[in-house]
Amino acid sequence: MHSLDEFARTKLAALASLSLRRELVTTDRVSATEVMRHGRRLVSFSCNDYLGLAHDPRIKAAAAEAVARYGAGAGASRLVSGNHPLLEQVEARLARRKGKQAALVFGSGYLANIGLPGAFAGTGDLILIDELAHASMHAGARLSGARVLTFRHNDLHHLADLLAHERPAVHRVLILTERIFSMDGDQAPLSHMVQLADRNNAWVLADDAHGLGVAEHDGDVPLDMGTLSKALGSYGGYVCASEPVIALLHSRARSFVYSTGLPPASAAAALAALDVMDAEPERCARPRLLARRFAQALHLPAPASAIVPLIVGEAERVLSLSTALERAGFLVVAIRPPTVPAGRARLRFTFSAAHTDRQVDTLIDAVTNIMSTQTVLAQP
Numbered sequence: 098m099h100s101l102d103e104f105a106r107t108k109l110a111a112l113a114s115l116s117l118r119r120e121l122v123t124t125d126r127v128s129a130t131e132v133m134r135h136g137r138r139l140v141s142f143s144c145n146d147y148l149g150l151a152h153d154p155r156i157k158a159a160a161a162e163a164v165a166r167y168g169a170g171a172g173a174s175r176l177v178s179g180n181h182p183l184l185e186q187v188e189a190r191l192a193r194r195k196g197k198q199a200a201l202v203f204g205s206g207y208l209a210n211i212g213l214p215g216a217f218a219g220t221g222d223l224i225l226i227d228e229l230a231h232a233s234m235h236a237g238a239r240l241s242g243a244r245v246l247t248f249r250h251n252d253l254h255h256l257a258d259l260l261a262h263e264r265p266a267v268h269r270v271l272i273l274t275e276r277i278f279s280m281d282g283d284q285a286p287l288s289h290m291v292q293l294a295d296r297n298n299a300w301v302l303a304d305d306a307h308g309l310g311v312a313e314h315d316g317d318v319p320l321d322m323g324t325l326s327k328a329l330g331s332y333g334g335y336v337c338a339s340e341p342v343i344a345l346l347h348s349r350a351r352s353f354v355y356s357t358g359l360p361p362a363s364a365a366a367a368l369a370a371l372d373v374m375d376a377e378p379e380r381c382a383r384p385r386l387l388a389r390r391f392a393q394a395l396h397l398p399a400p401a402s403a404i405v406p407l408i409v410g411e412a413e414r415v416l417s418l419s420t421a422l423e424r425a426g427f428l429v430v431a432i433r434p435p436t437v438p439a440g441r442a443r444l445r446f447t448f449s450a451a452h453t454d455r456q457v458d459t460l461i462d463a464v465t466n467i468m469s470t471q472t473v474l475a476q477p
Contacts, residue, residue, distance in 0.1 A: 116412035117433055124428075128152055129451035132428055140456050141428040142446045147311045147384045147403045149451025150330030150370045160331075163365035171358035176347070183364035187325075188335070190371050195321050197337035201346050202364070204356045206306050206324035207233040209334035212352030213302060213322065215241035216345065218271045223263055225256060226273040229281065231304055232436075234273045243271070250278075253289055260297045270299035276315075277308035280437050280445060282388075282404025284308075287316025302336075310374050311384045312402045328374070328381075331366035333359045380450045387448040387457050394461045395468075406432075407444040407464070415442040418467060425463040 112118040125133040129149035132141045150156050163183065172178040188200040203209040210233035218224050222243040226234060229250045238245045246263065248256045256272070264270060272294055274285045287303060294301045302320035310328035319342070325333040336346070346353060374381060384403035392398065392405050409415040412433040419431040422444070433442045448457070 116416055126152075130449060130453075130456060134423075134428060137423075137426075139423065139426055139428040140452075140460070142448065142452075142460060143428050143430040144449065145307065145327040145447060146330050146451075147307075147328040147447070147449055148330065148370070148374065148380055149449045150328070150373060152451075153330065153370075153373065155373065156330055156366045156369045159369035160362040160366040163361040167361035169362070170360050173357055174353075174355065175358040176354060178358065181358060181361060181364065183361050183368065184359060187364050187367050187371075190368065191323075191335050192337050194371070195337040196317065197321065198340040199343035200335050200337040201343050201350070201353065202325075202359055203334040203336075203350075203353055204359055205332065206304075206322070206326065206334035208352040208356055209322055209324075209336055210234045210304065211237040211240055212350040213320065213336060213346075214238045214243070214271060214273065215351065216349040217300065217302075217320075218243040218269055221267060222269040222271070223267040224271045224273060225259055225263075225299075227251065227275065227278075227285070229278055230273055230275055231279055231306070234275075234302075234304060238271075238273060251283070251285055253286060253293060256290070257293055260293065260299065264297050264299070270294075270297065272299055272301045274301070274303055275307070276303045276305040277312050277402045277404070279307050279404070280432060280443070281406050282307070282400050282402040284312065284315060284401040287318060289316075291316050291318055307402060307404060310381045325363065325367040325370075329367045329370040331370060332363045333367065383450040384448045384452075387452055387454075388446075391446060391448065391457055391461060395464060403448045405446040405448070407446065409442055409444060410440060412442045415444060418444060421467045422463060425467070427460055427463060 109118060122134060127133055129152040130140055132139050184202050187202055192198060192200040214224055214237040219242045224238040224241060224243045224245045226238050226245060226247055227250055228247040246259055248259055277284055291301050301318045302322060303318040305321060305323040306327055309323050319338060321337040323335055325331040388400045388403050388405050392400050397405060409418055415431040419429055422429045429444050429446060432445045437443060
């Protein structure tokens with residue numbers, strides 16, 4: 098056996114012994130709310146297509162028209178092959194929606210988050226990051242070369258203490274957080290965080306991937322990052338900021354400079370989705386209403402977003418619960434460490450504007466029945 102294979106097999110066995118091995122499962126997403134998996138049709142509550150737009154005929158038509166006119170791919174980096182007019186339109190629309198002067202589209206949200214920190218911080222600088230921020234933000238912080246410290250989740254007192262102690266010794270400070278946290282669905286105290294940052298000449302970068310279009314907007318941040326791949330039903334990442342900041346990113350964000358541009362179809366789909374968001378505010382309100390309905394029925398805290406976590410505890414137990422829900426006709430994937438802290442494995446329910454009341458009510462009944470034989474932890 099090759100030593101690399103031996104290494105992989107040993108690691109896989111260790112992960113499997115802890116119920117932490119991950120495997121791809123062939124899943125055909127047949128509609129906005131349903132998938133085919135293992136030969137069965139399941140109602141999915143594990144998708145971030147919060148507005149149900151990925152299957153919307155208007156969005157699919159826009160994407161198809163862009164492919165027919167512009168081709169399937171961008172061909173090269175936007176600085177090499179040219180700036181596609183559809184991307185310019187997407188950036189203008191996003192900037193206007195966020196109340197910013199300009200925007201920049203990246204190939205994905207992950208690419209945005211690994212490229213942004215290093216454009217503003219490096220050796221001699223400090224990055225303070227919420228301990229529960231997305232893995233891409235942690236990766237980008239460490240790639241920057243700046244000193245990186247974590248602060249307790251949404252704890253402004255801890256953040257203030259770190260700023261008071263560390264700020265005098267560094268040149269620049271960047272604070273990284275999420276607007277809506279992807280695994281807990283809770284909201285960062287951004288208004289107060291920005292005030293604290295301003296008092297300390299620090300800059301806040303907030304990831305709004307799970308908030309755009311479905312959560313209340315709290316706090317204006319200088320670096321407002323997000324994604325086209327969730328509520329907008331397309332693909333790609335972006336950041337909105339001032340004109341000079343975006344101009345700097347054209348030269349300094351390595352994950353933008355050295356990546357192929359977003360395909361025209363993705364840009365066209367995002368533009369069509371933004372049109373729908375503007376025209377149908379009731380669609381934007383529905384995911385959170387359904388999430389609250391579900392949480393209230395199960396006596397869980399009222400959610401701030403379309404995400405409702407059910408904390409189960411250990412990985413093996415949450416896998417068992419997920420399997421039981423699949424037998425009942427629902428796809429609710431188990432979330433395990435290291436995505437969430439040890440001992441905090443969970444079912445993560447996500448609600449879409451496309452879900453029907455009946456689908457949600459049936460889910461409530463199924464979870465209630467299964468919970469009667471399972472132990473769960475107190476919710477966050």
